[in-house]
Amino acid sequence: MTQLLSNGSRGLAVRNLQAALALAGFKIEVDGDFGDATEAVVRAYQRKVGLVDDGVAGPKTQAALKGFDTSRYLKRKDLQQAADRLGVPLASVMAVNQVESRGEGFAANGRPVILFERHVMHERLQAHGITERTADNLAQQFPALVNRKSGGYVGGPAEHQRLAQAQQLIHESAALESASWGLFQIMGYHWERLGYMDAQHFADTMALSEAAQLDAFVCFIETDPALHKALKARNWKAFAKGYNGKNYAKNLYDVKLARAYAQFAGEHAQEQAA
Template sequence: MGKKLTSQQLADAATAAGFEARAVRAIIKVETGGSGYDKTTGYLLIQFEPSWFRRLLPKATTQAIAAAATADAKKTATPAQAALLHDWLTTQANVVEGQAKERLAFDAACRIDKRVADLSTSWGLPQMMGFNHKACGLASVEALVESFRQSEANQLTAMLRFIKSKPPLAAALRRKDWGVFAYYYNGAGYKAFNYDKRLAKAYASLA
């Protein structure tokens, strides 16, 4: 079976989960336009989130970064400290970029802490944050990434498990209450990105 998700697979999975296939397609359309992989490289689509990387790093690592910054200001940084600081600044400069720049930031984060980089990144068709792996039915973030690499069908399954794990989110999707859905799926700042309106527009366009 191929890595790409078929319309029939999506319809079957959505129906089995108790959701309208059209509504599920609307989410995917807004998140990634319908592909879980970069069309140029074939890699999983990612969005590295600097704020989550800052939040999830161990204290010892943040202290090492602070020490590297202090040493750099005094021009006493070791090569290792200079490399650490360079990688840190690369991660924190990331915004919503094309996949080439996302990968630069993500790779820099991996050199600092691979697991935290994975946790702090959204993956594949549903742009699912790595730290949501348990709600997706996967034991670890590493398992999530590997599952997502295998197929878009796996990505869809994980997304539907995540939605069903949060009753208000699942109920909002069944009602097509895009504002409530956006709040639980995209976060409290969803209005800044018109996420609810984009979902409604995508749903209407799929009629």
């Protein structure tokens, strides 16, 4: 797993990062200390290659430095297009991307990141005309795949195995609708609201790129007037509650969003003044 390097990081991994940036043509001191100067160079490199310039050297930045294909990664221009479409500052979208996204839209095996929700499967089966009694019977047979209670997670790429089992053994469309997909973990059952032809079309689109996953997120905001209004007003409490539910405060989502927005807005102001 690639180490996430940011301001304050120290050690060999930082030294290797700095050396790679130097080889990429940037003037940087290779001292193993990720300070403001290194962060500025990381941002410059991210802008040069089109990645989101957040100054954090995560898997995407480090993959780009190694010469790997980054075509499916989220780019700064994608965030700018999303901001324009939503009618909000770029800093707002960058803040939401930093706080609300998983950081990566694809697992190491190239598949979109998902989380299969067995309790949602119990609900979606009924939405597809299967009786509650039958859903309960299926839950007795396949408790890891259908259940009244959440849980049963295995994490990572193995979640696709749970999804495949649910598709093959129980109900294909309900299974696709019962997983959350991509960077922003949009639930599959939103496919119709977001304008996709069906659950399979939604899943196929999520496998295209992080930009496609961002587009689903933008549609999610656009089709929720209260959420869209909160984002435009930078009412981070209302936005966090609408996006994460009533327990948003436990994870300080509103505080993290406000801080991230202030950071990115300040950086953009400095860029314009320079």
